[in-house]
Amino acid sequence: MKVDRRLQNVYQSLLNHFGPQGWWPLYSKETGSIEYHKNDYSFPKNEKQSFEISVGAILTQNTSWKNVEKALHHLHQRQLLTPEPIRNLSIHALALIIKSSGYHTQKAKKLHAFVDFLQSGKTMIREHLLDVWGIGQETADSILLYAYRQPTFVIDAYTQRIFERLGFGKKDYGQRQQSFLQHLPNEVALFQEYHALLVALGKDFCKKNKPLCEKCPLRKECNYFLQRTSAADCES
DNA sequence: TACCAGGTCCTCG
DNA sequence: CGAGGACATGGT
Numbered sequence: 001m002k003v004d005r006r007l008q009n010v011y012q013s014l015l016n017h018f019g020p021q022g023w024w025p026l027y028s029k030e031t032g033s034i035e036y037h038k039n040d041y042s043f044p045k046n047e048k049q050s051f052e053i054s055v056g057a058i059l060t061q062n063t064s065w066k067n068v069e070k071a072l073h074h075l076h077q078r079q080l081l082t083p084e085p086i087r088n089l090s091i092h093a094l095a096l097i098i099k100s101s102g103y104h105t106q107k108a109k110k111l112h113a114f115v116d117f118l119q120s121g122k123t124m125i126r127e128h129l130l131d132v133w134g135i136g137q138e139t140a141d142s143i144l145l146y147a148y149r150q151p152t153f154v155i156d157a158y159t160q161r162i163f164e165r166l167g168f169g170k171k172d173y174g175q176r177q178q179s180f181l182q183h184l185p186n187e188v189a190l191f192q193e194y195h196a197l198l199v200a201l202g203k204d205f206c207k208k209n210k211p212l213c214e215k216c217p218l219r220k221e222c223n224y225f226l227q228r229t230s231a232a233d234c235e236s
Numbered sequence: 237t238a239c240c241a242g243g244t245c246c247t248c249g
Numbered sequence: 250c251g252a253g254g255a256c257a258t259g260g261t
Contacts, residue, residue, distance in 0.1 A: 061243040102258040
C-alpha cells in the first residue's frame, strides 16, 4: 500500500478510537485549570496563549505533562505567563517555581533564552528557533505548530517508536518528519491532531517496555504485533 | 525498586 | 555524524 494511504489509515484508526484530543491544553479563566478544547482548532486566541504553549513545550522536554501542569499552575498563580515578568526573574528564582517539571535549572535558562528571542523581534521561523539555546527540533516544531499555527509535524519519542514498530523503518528526525509532510495534506489542524493522537497511543498502548498490543487499535496494521503473535505461536 | 516521562546540550571518538 | 552522559522531579 502507498505511504500516503497507510498514513491516512493510521490517522483514521486513531481518531476513531480516541476521538479528538483538543491539543494544546490551555489555562481556562472559567475553570481556573488547564483544559483541552476538543473539536476546536481555533486556538491560540492571543499572544498570551501562544506564550503559554511555548512555555509548556519547553517544560515538557523529556517530562510527563502532569509535572509540567504543576509548574504551569505555579507560574499562573504568580502572573508569570507573559515574557516580561519571566525576564525579570533570576534563573534561581524561576527554577524554584518550575521545580516540579524536572531539570528546573536548565529549563529556567531555556525560558530566559526564549523570552530573549521573543524580545529580539526575529521572525518566528524554525531556523531562528533552532538557534535559541534549549530549543531543539521537537520543541521548535511544537511551538510552530501549536503556538503559531504553522504547518509542520512534531516528531517525538512516541512517534518514532510507533512508526518503527508499525514497519515504516528506522529514520532520524528529519526523515521521519518528511514522511509525514510529503504524504499528508498540508493542514495545521490535521498535523496538530495527528501528533496528539500518537501521544495518546504511546501512553495507553504502544508503551516502551510493556506494550498492550493485543488491545491496540493499530494491531491489525502493525508489524510488531504480527511478529510478537507469531513468536508466541511458535512457543505454544 | 527501577524505570519512564510529549528532549537538548556537550563531549569524545 | 553518533554514541554516551548530564540534567531532576514525580508517578507506577
